[in-house]
Amino acid sequence: MLELNFFGAAQACYADRPLAGFPNQQAHLLLCYLLLNRDRSHHRERLATVFWSEYPTQVSLKYLRNSIWRARKILKSVGAPADEYLAIDNGSVSFRCSSRYWLDVEVFEERVTSYQGRSGHNLTPEQATHLEEATELYVGDLLEGVYEDWCLYDRERLNLLYLNALGKLMDFHEINTTYEQGLACGERILNYDETREKVHRQMMRLYWLQGNRDAALAQYKQCTQILRENLDILPMEETTHLYQQMLHNQFQPASRLGYRESPPPFTVNPDESTQMLVEYTLHKIHTLRATIDEASAELHHIEHFIKETMLNHQSL
Secondary structure, eight states: OEEEEOBSSOEEEETTEEOTTTTSSHHHHHHHHHHHTTTSOEEHHHHHHHHHTTSOHHHHHHHHHHHHHHHHHHHHHTTOOHHHHEEEOSSEEEEOTTSSEEEHHHHHHHHHHTTTTSOGGGOOHHHHHHHHHHHHHOOSSBTTTOOOHHHHHHHHHHHHHHHHHHHHHHHHHHHTTOHHHHHHHHHHHHHHOTTOHHHHHHHHHHHHHHTOHHHHHHHHHHHHHHHHHHHOOOOOHHHHHHHHHHHTTOOOOSSTTOOOOOOOOOSSOOOHHHHHHHHHHHHHHHHHHHHHHHHHHHHHHHHHHHHHHHHHHHHO
């Protein structure tokens, strides 16, 4: 069976025989693309444009034919029947999903998306375990070291699914009083994006519910420092209010099962994946604005320095 791991440092093997150099050759990347888009057939001209858009059509098609030939040769070199995995004709190319293979991305996606319509508070212990097993497959970003445009899109999409799954698990562990596991999920989220203020706030609650007041207060200070250094902003009023309550020992969780934040003021409940993308986009816009403001301030400083230098030069 063909086994492929696309998360982190990618690896591929057939019957325990590794595909040498995977995924650094162009033929390997073609195979990766076909697997990530295994739900459809790909017209040759379209596929050639994806990989060699800077070349004329006839040249890009020639490169595609060469990569297909090399992909077949690579599979055969480890004993894999190329025709079992690749469907090739004069007009299109595709990966045969009916073949015997295992792909970590496929398993991850199927498990995570099966709970997209269910909140973390409503997960059963069995479902939470299932979701946790899915997140364990995510040992790093998709195809680390590959920077093709088609890869970057899927990398962002899968990372969002991963972070959203960890957020569900945080909610599950909070309401089920397994605070240590919830904190571990929070740390994993912040390892990817330390500016997620909502996660810092939830970790404050988890530390408090765990009985660790000092850690809860320290989490706020860490959040404040990160937001100041990365985005040049202060924490939200909601976060500061929670800190003040904890500082003065006035915070009272809603119940033994944990404190839930008020739902966002939506008049309708958007699809979860859409809401996730909206939140991510708003976060990116916020970060971009902070970067632009910082660059503008630096530019102003440089202009002032140039003017001062010119004036000093003229006075000599």
